[in-house]
Amino acid sequence: MSGLQGLAQENIWFDKSRYDEAEKRFYEGENGIPQTSQSQNASKSEDQSELVSRLKSLEQDNKNLHKVVDDLRAVLSKLETRMALLEKSQAPASKTVTVTKAAPVQKPKVEKHNGADDDDDDIDLFGSDEEDEEAERIKAERVKEYAQRKAKKPALIAKSSILLDVKPWDDETDMSKLEECVRSIQMDGLLWGASKLVPVGYGIKKLQISCVVEDDKVGTDILEEEITKFEDYVQSVDIAAFNKI
Numbered sequence: 001m002s003g004l005q006g007l008a009q010e011n012i013w014f015d016k017s018r019y020d021e022a023e024k025r026f027y028e029g030e031n032g033i034p035q036t037s038q039s040q041n042a043s044k045s046e047d048q049s050e051l052v053s054r055l056k057s058l059e060q061d062n063k064n065l066h067k068v069v070d071d072l073r074a075v076l077s078k079l080e081t082r083m084a085l086l087e088k089s090q091a092p093a094s095k096t097v098t099v100t101k102a103a104p105v106q107k108p109k110v111e112k113h114n115g116a117d118d119d120d121d122d123i124d125l126f127g128s129d130e131e132d133e134e135a136e137r138i139k140a141e142r143v144k145e146y147a148q149r150k151a152k153k154p155a156l157i158a159k160s161s162i163l164l165d166v167k168p169w170d171d172e173t174d175m176s177k178l179e180e181c182v183r184s185i186q187m188d189g190l191l192w193g194a195s196k197l198v199p200v201g202y203g204i205k206k207l208q209i210s211c212v213v214e215d216d217k218v219g220t221d222i223l224e225e226e227i228t229k230f231e232d233y234v235q236s237v238d239i240a241a242f243n244k245i
Contacts, residue, residue: 158215163208163241166227166234171203178233179207185226189217208240 168178175197183192195209213223224237 159212159245160215161210161212161241161243161245162220162223162239163210164223164227165198165238165240166207166209167200167236167238168204168206168233169235171205173233175205175207178230179209181230181233182207182209182227185223187218187222187226189214190223212245 166178166182168175179195191212193210193212195207197205198208200206211223213219220239220242227237228234
């Protein structure tokens, strides 16, 4: 009986499956058998651990989302409460204004005396007409002052900045003379700006010149027509850029 009790206290019998697995791995290693099951078990355990970590992260994200939704609901309920309080506070004010506007105008009381002449002297029969005339006069003066201020205010003039490409006939064209011809065009609302010569190819250069025009007075069609009149120097005119100022 004592021998059985001694064997019961040994842990080797309870962990027999582990020792069997270790012995099996040892002999497989000795015989050169690849331990595929171990690698598969390791990969499965890794997959399971990764899956568990993902589930934990998803649970954490779900908790955070629930918290954000709860916060938004709390803010929304606070806003609804404030709106209700504002509507209640504005309602009596509007009623007060309505009552004030609807209140009748009190007429001045006239004390009665025994003397008829005193009653006639105290009552002003034309006071309301004089007040109406004064109000009309003040209104007319204000309208006149507003019209004068509006007339003195300068009107907004729409302007545009235009960049023109003026192309000559060939490389023998006198470009300085061409620019002189272009700048000789003078119109009301036209102001010439800077210019430069830009190579086109085969020794030919085009004149690139800028100008500022008033939209109501000078248009692009008029400019092109006036520049192309110098047909001895100008072959064509193109608008390279057009910007409102």
